[in-house]
Amino acid sequence: xxxxxxxxxxxxxxxxxxxxxxxxxxxxxxxxxxxxxxxxxxxxxxxxxxxxxxxxxxxxxxxxxxxxxxxxxxxxxxxxxxxxxxxxxxxxxxxxxxxxxxxxxxxxxxxxxxxxxxxxxxxxxxxxxxxxxxxxxxxxxxxxxxxxxxxxxxxxxxxxxxxxxxxxxxxxxxxxxxxxxxxxxxxxxxxxxxxxxxxxxxxxxxxxxxxxxxxxxxxxxxxxxxxxxxxxxxxxxxxxxxxxxxxxxxxxxxxxxxxxxxxxxxxxxxxxxxxxxxxxxxxxxxxxxxxxxxxxxxxxxxxxxxxxxxxxxxxxxxxxxxxxxxxxxxxxxxxxxxxxxxxxxxxxxxxxxxxxxxxxxxxxxxxxxxxxxxxxxxxxxxxxxxxxxxxxxxxxxxxxxxxxxxxxxxxxxxxxxxxxxxxxxxxxxxxxxxxxxxxxxxxxxxxxxxxxxxxxxxxxxxxxxxxxxxxxxxxxxxxxxxxx
Amino acid sequence: xxxxxxxxxxxxxxxxxxxxxxxxxxxxxxxxxxxxxxxxxxxxxxxxxxxxxxxxxxxxxxxxxxxxxxxxxxxxxxxxxxxxxxxxxxxxxxxxxxxxxxxxxxxxxxxxxxxxxxxxxxxxxxxxxxxxxxxxxxxxxxxxxxxxxxxxxxxxxxxxxxxxxxxxxxxxxxxxxxxxxxxxxxxxxxxxxxxxxxxxxxxxxxxxxxxxxxxxxxxxxxxxxxxxxxxxxxxxxxxxxxxxxxxxxxxxxxxxxxxxxxxxxxxxxxxxx
Numbered sequence: 001x002x003x004x005x006x007x008x009x010x011x012x013x014x015x016x017x018x019x020x021x022x023x024x025x026x027x028x029x030x031x032x033x034x035x036x037x038x039x040x041x042x043x044x045x046x047x048x049x050x051x052x053x054x055x056x057x058x059x060x061x062x063x064x065x066x067x068x069x070x071x072x073x074x075x076x077x078x079x080x081x082x083x084x085x086x087x088x089x090x091x092x093x094x095x096x097x098x099x100x101x102x103x104x105x106x107x108x109x110x111x112x113x114x115x116x117x118x119x120x121x122x123x124x125x126x127x128x129x130x131x132x133x134x135x136x137x138x139x140x141x142x143x144x145x146x147x148x149x150x151x152x153x154x155x156x157x158x159x160x161x162x163x164x165x166x167x168x169x170x171x172x173x174x175x176x177x178x179x180x181x182x183x184x185x186x187x188x189x190x191x192x193x194x195x196x197x198x199x200x201x202x203x204x205x206x207x208x209x210x211x212x213x214x215x216x217x218x219x220x221x222x223x224x225x226x227x228x229x230x231x232x233x234x235x236x237x238x239x240x241x242x243x244x245x246x247x248x249x250x251x252x253x254x255x256x257x258x259x260x261x262x263x264x265x266x267x268x269x270x271x272x273x274x275x276x277x278x279x280x281x282x283x284x285x286x287x288x289x290x291x292x293x294x295x296x297x298x299x300x301x302x303x304x305x306x307x308x309x310x311x312x313x314x315x316x317x318x319x320x321x322x323x324x325x326x327x328x329x330x331x332x333x334x335x336x337x338x339x340x341x342x343x344x345x346x347x348x349x350x351x352x353x354x355x356x357x358x359x360x361x362x363x364x365x366x367x368x369x370x371x372x373x374x375x376x377x378x379x380x381x382x383x384x385x386x387x388x389x390x391x392x393x394x395x396x397x398x399x400x401x402x403x404x405x406x407x408x409x410x411x412x413x414x415x416x417x418x419x420x421x422x423x424x425x426x427x428x429x430x431x432x433x434x435x436x437x438x439x440x441x442x443x444x445x446x447x448x449x450x451x452x453x454x455x456x457x458x459x460x461x462x463x464x465x466x467x468x469x470x471x472x473x474x475x476x477x478x479x480x481x482x483x484x
Numbered sequence: 485x486x487x488x489x490x491x492x493x494x495x496x497x498x499x500x501x502x503x504x505x506x507x508x509x510x511x512x513x514x515x516x517x518x519x520x521x522x523x524x525x526x527x528x529x530x531x532x533x534x535x536x537x538x539x540x541x542x543x544x545x546x547x548x549x550x551x552x553x554x555x556x557x558x559x560x561x562x563x564x565x566x567x568x569x570x571x572x573x574x575x576x577x578x579x580x581x582x583x584x585x586x587x588x589x590x591x592x593x594x595x596x597x598x599x600x601x602x603x604x605x606x607x608x609x610x611x612x613x614x615x616x617x618x619x620x621x622x623x624x625x626x627x628x629x630x631x632x633x634x635x636x637x638x639x640x641x642x643x644x645x646x647x648x649x650x651x652x653x654x655x656x657x658x659x660x661x662x663x664x665x666x667x668x669x670x671x672x673x674x675x676x677x678x679x680x681x682x683x684x685x686x687x688x689x690x691x692x693x694x695x696x697x698x699x700x701x702x703x704x705x706x707x708x709x710x711x712x713x714x715x716x717x718x719x720x721x722x723x724x725x726x727x728x729x730x731x732x733x734x735x736x737x738x739x740x741x742x743x744x745x746x747x748x749x750x751x752x753x754x755x756x757x
Contacts, residue, residue: 197718200729216750346749353749358668363530363559367591386750388717431741438741456730468734471741475718475733479747 001025003090003097005083006104008127009068009075010120012285012325012332013250015127019069020080022087027063033084035068038076044109047078048085051109055160060092076284078108079118082137085109085159086166095166103154103166104128105137113159115139119252122245122259125149137162143175145249145259148242184263189228190402194390198225201385201476203406206232207413208455211318211340211380213303213478216387217354222343225387226299229341230266231403233297234411240295243335247287247294265296267338271305279313280334281325290317293338303342304372311377314340318380342381344373354389382448384478413458422457424450424465431467435474449473485510485584485611494518500629500655504608507626508584511600517575518604522552523691524627524652526645527561527637527662532670533748535638538662539564540571540746541755542635545688547574548700554579554630556623557592557605561637561645570598571743572700577630580607581623582615624648633658633691636682639673646673649682658694660685710735711744711754721752 002023008015033045052059066084068075083105089095106124108116117139125146128136136146140155147153154172156162164170192199198214202225205212214222236244244261248254254261269278269289280288290298300306317323321337346352348369351359361369416422424432432453436446450465453473457465487508490498497503497518509515525542527535539561543553547569555562557578569576578599580588584607587593599605608626609619624644628634628651636659639645649659661682664671678684685691689699710732713724722732736752739745745752 194719196722196729197733200733353751355751361530386747388719388750390717390719435737435741438743460730468731471734471737472730474737474740 001091001093003087003095003100005087005090005100006128006131006133007080007083007106008104008124009073010123010250011073011330012334013123013246013287014332015123015130016073017127017131018073018075018080020083020087021067021069022064022084022091023067024060024062024064024088024091029061030063032065033068034065035071036074037068037080038074040078041068041075041080044078044081044084047081047109047111048088050111051081051113051159052085052089054111054113055158055163057089057094057160057163058092060088064088064091077118077120078116079106079120079124081109082107082115082159082162086137086162089163095163099166099168102133103135103137104131104133104151105162107137107139107142109159115156115158115162117142117256120250121145122149122249122254125151125153126246137165140173140175141256144256145245145254148245148259183258184231185266187228187231188403189232189406190399192221192225192228193395193399195221195225195387196400198385198387199400201383202229203232203410204452204455204459204476205229205339205341205383206406206410207459208382208417208452209339210382210452210455212383212385213342213344213378213381214385214387215344215346215353217352217357217389218345218350220387220389222387223299223301226297226301226341226343227266227268228403229297229339230264232406232410233264234407234414235262236264236295244295247291247335251287251292253292265293266299267293267296268299268301271300271302273306273310275307275310275313278310279317279323279325279336281327285325285327285332287334288323288336290314290323290336290338291334294335296338298338298340300340300342303344304369308372308374312374315376315380340380346386353386356389378478379444381478382452383476385476386479409459412461413455416458416461417455420463422454422463422465424453424470425467428453428465428467428470431470435470439474439477441477445477449477452476486515488515494630496522496632497626497629500625500651502625503629504626506608508607508610509604510584510606511602511604513575513577513602513604515604517552517577518606518630520550520552520575521695521697522554522577522631523695524554524631524634524648525561525565525637526555526624526627526634526648528639528643528645528670529558529560529562530670531560531564531638532668533751533753534664535561535662535670536564536748537746537753537755539637540568542637542688543568543576544572544574544755545699546691547576548572549688549692549697550574550700551692551695551697552577552603554627556581556620556627557588557596557599559589559591563592563595565637566595566599570602575603577603578605579623579627579630580605580609581620583607583609583611583613585611586613586615588615620644621647625651628652628655628657631657632695633660635660635662635685635691636674636677637662638664638670639677640669641672641676643673646677649677658683658691660691708739708744710739714745714752714754716752717750718752
């Protein structure tokens with residue numbers, strides 16, 4: 001007897017329809033799994049066999065073959081357990097075949113037959129919807145995620161429940177639809193004392209989506225400030241939130257209770273991260289940190305300590321907003337429109353910029369340290385701020401404005417920038433030209449100043465970019481020692 | 485590229501104990517530049533932001549008063565002094581410790597090009613000679629020899645700049661030292677010079693006065709209240725001036741454009757006008 005179940009395999013973020021065909025015939029008992037399956041998938045044999053037996057269902061004791069078609073598509077991961085089990089059960093007459101064909105299914109089996117949630121449910125559910133399937137059989141705690149994609153999830157806790165449901169003997173357990181978005185991380189700008197200039201730069205970066213570099217000695221709160229950037233960014237629009245959720249779902253990072261990533265994500269990879277970990281790819285073609293930070297913030301703490309190739313690989317996404325990972329077998333696109341925030345010391349020993357310490361680095365050491373970042377990468381930071389060590393008296397100052405108030409301003413500036421971006425007045429143009437001459441700004445340097453000035457004008461609710469806006473923008477350009 | 489034989493060296497240089505046999509010239513400045521009154525500005529390569537600021541300021545003030553600023557094209561103080569002179573549209577001479585055709589250090593190739601546009605690079609070494617360690621002290625005698633006075637901006641205890649000062653003293657030329665913090669090792673050499681009787685230098689005018697040269701007319705625009713509060717970080721300036729971060733940044737940038745302040749490692753310093 002032949003039966004088939006429908007599921008989806010992920011190529012990058014894209015779901016591809018996979019038919020799980022099971023054929024049970026008489027012969028020497030054997031179980032073969034074919035169709036270009038990887039190791040995790042090959043191991044499904046053991047999980048499926050023990051899951052079926054634990055569910056007090058009958059293991060088809062005959063020669064059974066399962067084929068995952070199309071055979072040329074590589075199948076990875078453990079989400080195929082459930083469709084394989086259901087296809088086998090249908091082929092051996094324990095589940096109605098027609099009813100199985102109306103459902104997509106996705107999930108990993110435990111040895112006792114329980115169903116486990118795996119990454120990528122959202123993308124699989126999207127695939128199901130596009131393929132015209134209305135229901136997805138999945139783990140109960142994956143329901144909220146599946147429902148986001150617009151299919152009706154059938155959440156089950158156990159293989160036996162899935163079988164009972166397909167036989168029409170059981171309504172699937174209720175799941176509570178959650179419209180709650182994932183919570184915003186509770187880091188507030190009110191915790192930051194002093195650091196007026198850095199705060200201002202942070203607000204500008206938030207309003208204009210500018211990439212920003214914080215320089216300064218260790219321990220002065222560069223990282224603390226950077227971690228508070230997501231808190232002053234406006235929430236994501238619904239369609240953007242779904243896009244971000246898809247990426248996080250594939251990486252298995254979605255909160256089962258609040259699956260929708262409604263706020264800008266924040267990713268801070270350690271500086272030992274490999275190129276593949278940051279831009280994505282690797283043998284499994286998984287999205288990297290840059291894609292996980294899509295529409296959010298990618299923090300590179302200690303920028304100069306990152307491996308050079310891993311840093312240079314960021315240049316493409318910074319330019320195009322996506323990463324194209326090419327493999328011999330084909331290429332995959334991962335969206336990666338993130339805001340890059342870097343922090344770094346001003347010299348290898350870290351004492352530079354600290355009035356209380358004397359820097360022991362030679363000029364050559366400092367040059368070598370700063371040379372670890374290519375000009376091309378540094379050029380992509382619109383805002384560069386040196387944060388010196390605050391004096392003790394500043395730390396006694398009251399905490400600053402809270403994130404909520406800043407976020408309100410950021411939101412209105414963004415709307416203004418989108419609707420009617422302010423244009424430069426002739427006087428502002430004159431000042432910009434003078435600055436280009438005096439400060440020897442490159443073409444890109446000029447464009448950066450102009451763009452930051454536009455953000456400043458929008459935050460000031462000015463209809464035009466005035467000379468004072470240009471002047472302020474000039475204060476955030478990279479110091480000559482660092483870049484252009 | 486041209487060279488001056490010993491007989492045509494500028495008189496001050498010809499007068500030293502061990503003048504070079506010939507002096508190679510590079511750049512559009514012309515050899516008559518070497519006959520003008522010159523002052524050497526030398527100091528540490530790994531200088532502090534303070535040293536860099538002083539060197540830049542001196543380069544600018546001296547060049548603006550028509551004095552030729554002589555230095556060694558090295559990193560740190562030397563480079564800043566050259567840059568200051570160029571900024572003031574004045575003349576500057578870089579004395580190399582290697583072949584005349586070389587830009588050493590390579591990082592200053594751009595600076596060397598700018599110097600050549602209006603001023604001079606000189607060396608006693610023919611093209612192709614390697615920059616070896618022993619040639620730099622020898623080069624320092626030419627720096628001191630070309631100049632009526634030598635200013636040491638920042639120097640550690642055993643610094644090459646002190647060799648330049650020694651040469652200057654031997655030839656009976658004026659030596660100035662810029663006072664520094666007594667706790668800073670970067671000022672140990674200059675403070676030792678002061679103890680030995682070098683003239684403390686507090687502004688470019690000190691040198692000009694001893695040379696009998698009138699300083700360049702002061703710029704009219706001075707006394708901006710922010711300049712009074714420097715050196716300070718942007719945040720300190722904000723607190724002490726009562727300005728918001730945005731307004732302050734705009735004012736600082738305007739001052740920077742006027743050449744009245746510069747920022748290094750997050751600290752704004754006033755530049756004497």
